[in-house]
Amino acid sequence: MLKQERHQIILDKLKISKKVLSGKLSEELLVSEDTIRRDLKELESKDLIYKVHGGALIKDNRVLSYDERSVADINEKKEIAEKAVKLIKDGQVIIMSGSSTNLELAKIIPPEINATVYTYSIPIAAQLSHHPSIEVIFMGGKLNKAAQVTVGIDLVNFIYNISADICFIGTEGIDISRGLTEPDWEVSHIKKSMIHASNYVAVMCISDRIMSVKRHSVVPIQKIDAIISDIDPSDPIFNDFRDFDLTII
Amino acid sequence: MLKQERHQIILDKLKISKKVLSGKLSEELLVSEDTIRRDLKELESKDLIYKVHGGALIKDNRVLSYDERSVADINEKKEIAEKAVKLIKDGQVIIMSGSSTNLELAKIIPPEINATVYTYSIPIAAQLSHHPSIEVIFMGGKLNKAAQVTVGIDLVNFIYNISADICFIGTEGIDISRGLTEPDWEVSHIKKSMIHASNYVAVMCISDRIMSVKRHSVVPIQKIDAIISDIDPSDPIFNDFRDFDLTII
DNA sequence: CACAATCACGCAAAAAAGTGCAAAATTTTT
DNA sequence: AAAAATTTTGCACTTTTTTGCGTGATTGTG
Known part of the structure; x- marks a missing residue:
């Protein structure tokens, strides 16, 4: 799995559930927690997420983010x-x-x-x-x-x-x-x-x-x-x- | 196999599976990874793919794909x-x-x-x-x-x-x-x-x-x-x- | 304060990428 | 068709990136 794939998955998960946990991500993506932490760190440095102890939260003021809020149907x-x-x-x-x-x-x-x-x-x-x-x-x-x-x-x-x-x-x-x-x-x-x-x-x-x-x-x-x-x-x-x-x- | 053939195949693969891996492509197309890397490099310079460590991803036409890093000064x-x-x-x-x-x-x-x-x-x-x-x-x-x-x-x-x-x-x-x-x-x-x-x-x-x-x-x-x-x-x-x-x- | 969970840091192994060069293949010219 | 020029390719080599693990520090919780 490519690093960027994981990043995209993490961002997608955040869109849906507003938060992610390092431990859970590690299990789901089959990589170590260190890797997840590094992923989160990188995403935070790009200002795409809000990293917290234990995981990360969605960053709402993402620049230009009309994403499919209307993914319904x-x-x-x-x-x-x-x-x-x-x-x-x-x-x-x-x-x-x-x-x-x-x-x-x-x-x-x-x-x-x-x-x-x-x-x-x-x-x-x-x-x-x-x-x-x-x-x-x-x-x-x-x-x-x-x-x-x-x-x-x-x-x-x-x-x-x-x-x-x-x-x-x-x-x-x-x-x-x-x-x-x-x-x-x-x-x-x-x-x-x-x-x-x-x-x-x-x-x-x-x-x-x-x-x-x-x-x-x-x-x-x-x-x-x-x-x-x-x-x-x-x-x-x-x-x-x-x-x-x-x-x- | 001609270079352009490979390029087309790579682009087709990307359309289907959103990502390609250098190693896998090398096996499938029977050329060295160096060649694949050169292919990906060229495709990236044409702005057709998004090259990452390990392979490449499809270039998503994100709505407002306005890339901050590309802004001069x-x-x-x-x-x-x-x-x-x-x-x-x-x-x-x-x-x-x-x-x-x-x-x-x-x-x-x-x-x-x-x-x-x-x-x-x-x-x-x-x-x-x-x-x-x-x-x-x-x-x-x-x-x-x-x-x-x-x-x-x-x-x-x-x-x-x-x-x-x-x-x-x-x-x-x-x-x-x-x-x-x-x-x-x-x-x-x-x-x-x-x-x-x-x-x-x-x-x-x-x-x-x-x-x-x-x-x-x-x-x-x-x-x-x-x-x-x-x-x-x-x-x-x-x-x-x-x-x-x-x-x- | 204690205790577990989480994190940061350094390290080393593995994978992948860049580099220079010569051989091979292709295209162009003669 | 042969020769020359150009492009493409593979290989040996070095450098960079990515990842997991150990260790010790930090954080959150009762």
């Missing part, structure tokens, strides 16, 4: 992203909402795709900046620190004045009668503006949230062109949706 | 930041340019400071999102992937319509006759707008760049209220600056 989100990426065509103008599913999507856009992406999410912009041929337009506003996205009237105005081929929207709730719904009032307006600006509206929804309703309406179901989920499109949960002119993926 | 910049942070007062509205010095500054703003920061740099916004009481306004535009900042006319317009107590500007060149200068034309306009929007203009300049001139003028020396550098304010290099009404820190 990460596999489902990856599956959705796999399906969604097939909708992206060369030369398109794309709007991506700030959802973690969209972050997964951003990670897997093939390098040969040449497109313009509008986003208001810092992690998505950062991810796309690794892509060789995507032009990224970051839409500014007041920063929501928790979600690492911008919000506010300036953002909504900006989006109302652009136009795009397709938008990908991460979804909190979708059902037949209320359509797309959102727990956050401000975000509901942002999503509404994205849909207004786009020719084709793709919503990405993990199966748990299908047929769930949140507080604020975004748009009725008729405005949506495609629902992308992690389950089979023929699943009976979609039956009511088939009356509408939308694609289930 | 990092210690000088930290010193400048230490001086600059003293100018920040509670309740201020601050504009920060996208320089790495400003990133260092963002790291050390005391938690008790309550302020609003306008920025167009992704790393700075991400850094400030850890601060408990700073409101961050991210100013959007086209993303410059290398510098991780936004640029463009929308950004400049936005800045012209705000007003701030103080702006901190990282400096490429400053001298008496030309004032503040910039190699990049677009950035020169961004900086000009920042200065226009601010009551107090602080430029942060590592000593090497004092009295150096770049292509595009930003503002004459009279518009600047403070120069913050990594050297002593009494240093003779500043002598010519003392004729002007500005503070040398």
Whole structure:
């Protein structure tokens, strides 16, 4: 096992359980406690952990650490992203909402795709900046620190004045009668503006949230062109949706 | 077996298992470990892998893989930041340019400071999102992937319509006759707008760049209220600056 | 204060990496 | 096709890194 592997494992463990014990790590990684201590020492010198007697604690003010706080349902989100990426065509103008599913999507856009992406999410912009041929337009506003996205009237105005081929929207709730719904009032307006600006509206929804309703309406179901989920499109949960002119993926 | 074949195999292996060991590769590819080491060295120089003692790891496109060690003159910049942070007062509205010095500054703003920061740099916004009481306004535009900042006319317009107590500007060149200068034309306009929007203009300049001139003028020396550098304010290099009404820190 | 757990330090063995050089393989030129 | 130039490779050698262990110091707990 390489030293750097151990370091990564230690950091991952810290992310999950906030603390690690030298003795336990030594057993789990099959190295002596001295080695673990040296690992912790090195990680501390890099300011990545907070070393204490007996082990180490997570260092919260890690520089630039939007790590997948939203690792919830990460596999489902990856599956959705796999399906969604097939909708992206060369030369398109794309709007991506700030959802973690969209972050997964951003990670897997093939390098040969040449497109313009509008986003208001810092992690998505950062991810796309690794892509060789995507032009990224970051839409500014007041920063929501928790979600690492911008919000506010300036953002909504900006989006109302652009136009795009397709938008990908991460979804909190979708059902037949209320359509797309959102727990956050401000975000509901942002999503509404994205849909207004786009020719084709793709919503990405993990199966748990299908047929769930949140507080604020975004748009009725008729405005949506495609629902992308992690389950089979023929699943009976979609039956009511088939009356509408939308694609289930 | 050709060198490039091996390289491709190594990269493929990394994609699958995230790590390779020199010894194992040597066995599998039937070449000496020296050759493998040379391969890894070359791949690392192309920035394709992350070489470590014993083998190599996949180069993870970490979100914001902003490597502190790769910043030039990092210690000088930290010193400048230490001086600059003293100018920040509670309740201020601050504009920060996208320089790495400003990133260092963002790291050390005391938690008790309550302020609003306008920025167009992704790393700075991400850094400030850890601060408990700073409101961050991210100013959007086209993303410059290398510098991780936004640029463009929308950004400049936005800045012209705000007003701030103080702006901190990282400096490429400053001298008496030309004032503040910039190699990049677009950035020169961004900086000009920042200065226009601010009551107090602080430029942060590592000593090497004092009295150096770049292509595009930003503002004459009279518009600047403070120069913050990594050297002593009494240093003779500043002598010519003392004729002007500005503070040398 | 006692007692166990944890840590720091030096040491030595093992593994891996860098270095210089000559042989082998490959590419380019004649 | 042969010769020359260049690149690639393996080997012997030294240096560096990593690791585990012993010893004594330090820390936390009752």
